[in-house]
Amino acid sequence: MAVTHPRQELLDRLPQAQRERLSHIDFKLYFLGELRRSDVAERFGTGPAAATRDIAQYRQIAPENLLLDPAAKVYRSTADFAPLFEHAPLRVLTALSQGFGEGLGDDLKPMVRCEFPTALSLPPxxxxxxxxxxxxxxxxxxxxxxxxxxxxxxxxxxxxxxxxxxxxxxxxxxxxxxxxxxxxxxxxxxxxxxxxxxxxxxxxxPNQDDQWNRVIELELVPHPEHPRPEVVLMDYAMPDGVLRVKVRAANAGYMLRRWNIDCSPDHSQRGLEYALWLRDPLALYGANNAQLAPGYRDPRAESVDKPIRAM
Missing domain, CATH: 2.30.30 (SH3 type barrels.)
Structure with a gap:
């Protein structure tokens, strides 16, 4: 039976709105290294007194996570900081690059200097x-x-x-x-x-869309021709040498092209952009857009050269 940490029990008893404020405090300390009372007050539209109470609540739960710098009037994370909340990497990157709810529309500002590709096509x-x-x-x-x-x-x-x-x-x-x-x-x-x-x-x-409801497990491994497979293992967190990813058949070809996965049966795609190889290309058999995947060859001989017709 799993044992719940006393801190987690305390957090679970708090109202949802307060947990959100404490999570924001945790985020600021963890990823920016500092926290001001105004960070809480401006983010949630509360007064200074309410922000002070939230910070005091956080200090009561995790006193070792922050220290007050009285000269700068700012709390700083300590060397012993341990986050109270789980912060999903994708959400963290979105917040750091596009803001965390401060401002509206085009007024959103990144939290740290960052750069990401411009979207060339967005839906109206x-x-x-x-x-x-x-x-x-x-x-x-x-x-x-x-x-x-x-x-x-x-x-x-x-x-x-x-x-x-x-x-x-x-x-x-x-x-x-x-x-x-x-x-x-x-x-x-x-x-x-x-x-x-x-x-x-x-x-x-939706229950009648076979391609959407069929889930394929892909086994991706370092490309056999990559000069530094150990780097690939580090890049994709592959302690056992295999990255297992589940995708819908309806999206498989799109995703494999997006990720630049060599899907040829003989790993014949060349270039450092092909860091990963699909170990079993037959996993794509029956996926309607499989031919969008780099190097994929349909095992049905009569379909090898049949193009995917774009919508």
Whole structure:
């Protein structure tokens, strides 16, 4: 039976709002090394007295985590600091690079100097909003869509989920015109309208999308031709030499291309950008977009050169 630490028991008894404030204090000390009373007051819109009480509560729970610098009127983290809360790396990086709720819209500022790639393609908010409403409420959408294959057409779709493939966002949806599940790119949509009175048929529901519901486990290993495999093991935290990743079949090809994984059966892709190799390319068998994966060869001979037709 797992034993709960007394500190954790104390944190669990606190109201959710107070835990959020204490987590923010923990974050500031852990990742920025200092904390001011105004950091809490401005972030949560509380008065100075309330911020002082929150800091006092934190000091009561973890007195060894911070020391007051009276000259600068700032609390600093100690060499013995141990975080009270779990901080997910992706959320930490987002907060450090884009702010942590201070400010609105374009006023958000990074917490530390940082650089990240500019998004070349983002969905218009006027298109994103009705699509997200339809997903949340289980509704169909009527829109004008321009595809590489069919040009500009009127469609009715039943959105299932939003997907980020690194270079763009798209929505996974049932296409009533094609009678199947497809990927629709946001920037190719025009005037989406939620259809309030259009019932969703059984075959249009998320449980019927086999590619979406099929989960593939990929075993990624250092590329056999990489000059420093020990560096790859460090980069991807692979203590046993294998990185196991689960992806949906509907997204597998996109993800493997985004990650630059050599998916050739004979690890024939060359270049330092291919740090990892898919140990068993047959794991992708049956994934509709597998041919998007670098070096992938369809084991069905008649399909080897068959291109993936873009939506």
């Amino acid at each position: 908010v006027s298109v994103l909003a009705p699509i997200s409403r339809a997903i949340h409420r289980g509704k169909a959408v009527r829109l004008t869509y321009t595809s590489v294959e069919s040009g500009r057409t009127e469609r009715e779709i039943v959105p299932l989920a939003l997907v980020d493939i690194g270079l763009r966002w798209h929505v996974r949806a049932y296409d009533r015109r094609r009678k199947g599940f497809r990927d629709f790119v946001f920037t190719r949509m025009e005037t989406p309208t939620v259809l309030e009175d259009s019932p969703i048929a059984d075959e249009e529901g």
